[in-house]
Amino acid sequence: MTADHQRRYPLGACDLAPIWRTGATLMVVVKDLKKRFGETEALKGVSFEVEPGTVLGVLGPNGAGKTTTVRILTTLLKPDSGTAEIEGIDVIANPAQARARIGLTGQYAAVDERLTGFENLQLIGRFFHMRKSIAEQRAHELLDQFRLDQAADRVVKTYSGGMRRRLDIAMSLIARPSVLFLDEPTTGLDPRSRQEMWEVIENLVAKGTTTLLTTQYLEEAERLADRIVVIDHGTVIAEGTAGELKAQSGGQRVEVTLSDASQLDRVTPALSEFQIDGTHESIDVDALTVTIPVTTTDRLVPAVVRRLDSVGIDVADVVVRRPTLDDVFFELTGKPAEADEDSGDQRGEQ
Amino acid sequence: MSATGTLAGSGRESESAPYSVPRGPIWLLRDIWAEGTRHLRATIRNPDLLVFAALQPIMFVVLFVYVFGGAIQIPGYRTYQQFVVPGIFAQTVVFGSAFTGIGIAEDMQKGFIDRLRSLPMYQPAVLIGRTWSDLLRNAFTFVIMMVVGLIVGFRLEGGIINSLLATLLLLAFAFAFSWIQAWIGLSVKSVEAANSAGFIWMFPMTFVSSAFVSTESMPRWLAKAAEVNPFTIVTNAVRALYNGHPVGNDVWWSILWALGLTAVFSALSFRKFQNTSK
Ligand SMILES: Nc1ncnc2c1ncn2[C@@H]1O[C@H](COP(=O)(O)OP(=O)(O)OP(=O)(O)O)[C@@H](O)[C@H]1O
Numbered sequence: 001m002t003a004d005h006q007r008r009y010p011l012g013a014c015d016l017a018p019i020w021r022t023g024a025t026l027m028v029v030v031k032d033l034k035k036r037f038g039e040t041e042a043l044k045g046v047s048f049e050v051e052p053g054t055v056l057g058v059l060g061p062n063g064a065g066k067t068t069t070v071r072i073l074t075t076l077l078k079p080d081s082g083t084a085e086i087e088g089i090d091v092i093a094n095p096a097q098a099r100a101r102i103g104l105t106g107q108y109a110a111v112d113e114r115l116t117g118f119e120n121l122q123l124i125g126r127f128f129h130m131r132k133s134i135a136e137q138r139a140h141e142l143l144d145q146f147r148l149d150q151a152a153d154r155v156v157k158t159y160s161g162g163m164r165r166r167l168d169i170a171m172s173l174i175a176r177p178s179v180l181f182l183d184e185p186t187t188g189l190d191p192r193s194r195q196e197m198w199e200v201i202e203n204l205v206a207k208g209t210t211t212l213l214t215t216q217y218l219e220e221a222e223r224l225a226d227r228i229v230v231i232d233h234g235t236v237i238a239e240g241t242a243g244e245l246k247a248q249s250g251g252q253r254v255e256v257t258l259s260d261a262s263q264l265d266r267v268t269p270a271l272s273e274f275q276i277d278g279t280h281e282s283i284d285v286d287a288l289t290v291t292i293p294v295t296t297t298d299r300l301v302p303a304v305v306r307r308l309d310s311v312g313i314d315v316a317d318v319v320v321r322r323p324t325l326d327d328v329f330f331e332l333t334g335k336p337a338e339a340d341e342d343s344g345d346q347r348g349e350q
Numbered sequence: 351m352s353a354t355g356t357l358a359g360s361g362r363e364s365e366s367a368p369y370s371v372p373r374g375p376i377w378l379l380r381d382i383w384a385e386g387t388r389h390l391r392a393t394i395r396n397p398d399l400l401v402f403a404a405l406q407p408i409m410f411v412v413l414f415v416y417v418f419g420g421a422i423q424i425p426g427y428r429t430y431q432q433f434v435v436p437g438i439f440a441q442t443v444v445f446g447s448a449f450t451g452i453g454i455a456e457d458m459q460k461g462f463i464d465r466l467r468s469l470p471m472y473q474p475a476v477l478i479g480r481t482w483s484d485l486l487r488n489a490f491t492f493v494i495m496m497v498v499g500l501i502v503g504f505r506l507e508g509g510i511i512n513s514l515l516a517t518l519l520l521l522a523f524a525f526a527f528s529w530i531q532a533w534i535g536l537s538v539k540s541v542e543a544a545n546s547a548g549f550i551w552m553f554p555m556t557f558v559s560s561a562f563v564s565t566e567s568m569p570r571w572l573a574k575a576a577e578v579n580p581f582t583i584v585t586n587a588v589r590a591l592y593n594g595h596p597v598g599n600d601v602w603w604s605i606l607w608a609l610g611l612t613a614v615f616s617a618l619s620f621r622k623f624q625n626t627s628k
């Protein structure tokens with residue numbers, strides 16, 4: 001926030017759920033959620049927890065079940081089985097109680113284009129049955145916070161995509177929810193708006209808003225989330241901090257670049273003595289690189305070069321690097337993240 | 351409340367707002383009011399939409415009266431205006447109800463309905479607010495129509511009281527049809543589909559009726575269909591009232607139809623709304 005903002009709201013602009021309210025209880029507890037749509041098993045038993053004041057990143061490719069999970073938690077959809085609690089409230093048995101505690105920003109900006117930004121905020125305040133004066137004051141506060149004060153009295157139809165997204169999030173925050181749900185908040189935004197959105201979310205997070213954020217972008221989860229749950233085909237396949245997930249996927253990796261594609265297949269067999277058992281290599285045909293998780297060894301690069309040389313593979317470059325979340329995802333699913341269900345899998349690394 | 355006061359009580363105030371969700375009929379009405387004004391405000395802001403909604407029926411009045419007016423003689427009516435204008439009124443308000451379905455489908459498509467469903471408001475208010483605001487919009491269109499009708503020579507021969515009753519009956523019917531459209535809008539989920547599904551059946555319904563010609567001039571089987579058409583019943587009722595003719599049982603039947611359609615389709619719509627999962 002700006003210095004000016006701090007001056008005007010010395011105590012305020014705190015989206016923080018007060019400590020005495022949250023206590024030590026978990027904000028979100030999800031146990032064994034299952035949901036089927038006809039033939040599609042969207043969720044096959046998803047469980048996770050979110051601690052107060054933290055951000056949980058739910059990471060997964062298209063169709064993983066992210067939106068389905070969010071819709072169940074926000075009372076829009078009933079699961080076939082399993083339980084979901086928000087601040088100890090069972091969302092399935094007590095949807096009205098749960099709704100009073102959440103803010104939802106869906107995958108697509110849900111704003112009324114015919115109204116102004118201020119009117120949109122005011123409307124949500126009315127539906128939370130807030131006192132008019134409080135709702136209005138809060139609306140102005142949020143318009144300032146999300147840099148929409150200039151556009152407050154303009155009809156939303158005239159807003160840019162980024163502004164709509166910001167208004168959308170502001171609308172979810174009007175009643176200071178205990179848990180904020182952000183379903184793919186940056187999907188479809190251009191790089192500049194995405195950067196802006198990240199800053200917006202980082203600001204919220206810094207104030208301690210408990211948040212559940214879904215994303216297809218590893219970079220986004222790594223940057224914004226305290227903990228990450230990786231889901232794929234309706235199942236949690238890994239869980240932990242970004243660091244833990246990286247450690248889990250076996251430390252460092254060696255990236256070999258060749259000068260021609262014909263020898264790509266021979267790299268892994270040649271380097272089997274270095275490779276961590278049970279891991280997959282990933283081959284990027286376009287970039288002519290093969291990436292292999294390797295055990296930590298002294299003087300690895302010269303050893304790898306000598307080995308490849310000895311079997312007659314023509315090496316252009318060899319690099320050793322720390323794993324990224326892309327590697328983690330590849331490691332867990334055997335296919336690259338951010339690809340569609342059925343699209344090609346040659347894109348191992350970015 | 352002063353800014354300082356709010357700041358000092360910031361934690362408490364913000365807490366009490368979302369956590370003790372007030373319930374009760376007053377809050378139901380407030381939610382309906384909030385949702386209704388959302389649409390009315392938007393309508394007032396885009397008056398061209400209202401004007402276009404009225405333009406087509408105005409054209410109908412003018413065309414029917416001047417193109418057919420000379421050729422068609424209906425026994426018992428001084429002029430063709432006295433016969434056809436109430437029919438066009440009925441058609442206009444029923445067509446106007448299609449906005450309900452289109453609006454709901456649009457809100458669903460844009461995810462706004464999902465947002466509302468995640469709020470601690472009275473859920474039925476989403477639909478009730480919509481149908482009531484569309485009723486007001488329809489009433490406004492009706493006023494324009496009435497003025498045009500009076501200009502082309504239509505007269506309230508049944509007197510003020512009967513004319514008021516006729517108008518109320520028309521609006522009650524429009525309200526009932528809004529609920530049919532609400533159910534269609536919730537069922538189809540896209541604006542384009544709501545547009546076709548909402549209008550397509552209203553053409554045969556309004557034309558195979560007594561709205562524009564007497565059913566006696568139709569082939570036997572068509573006349574039969576027209577006579578059981580609820581649209582014919584309401585048209586006959588309001589026409590008799592505006593003209594000061596004996597109304598028979600048509601008024602009672604049309605009230606029953608309006609109540610029945612409202613009851614059935616609001617129930618269907620509420621259920622559909624609860625089970626929506628886009
Ligand atoms: N209403 C529905 N009817 C039928 N199938 C559905 C429905 N909603 C979701 N699905 C299916 O369930 C699976 C999970 O969908 P979901 O929308 O939760 O995925 P997601 O992780 O949010 O994907 P994306 O990144 O594309 O938004 C998909 O295969 C999807 O096609």
Ligand SMILES: [Mg+2]
Nearest residue numbers: 066067068107
């Ligand atoms: Mg999704």
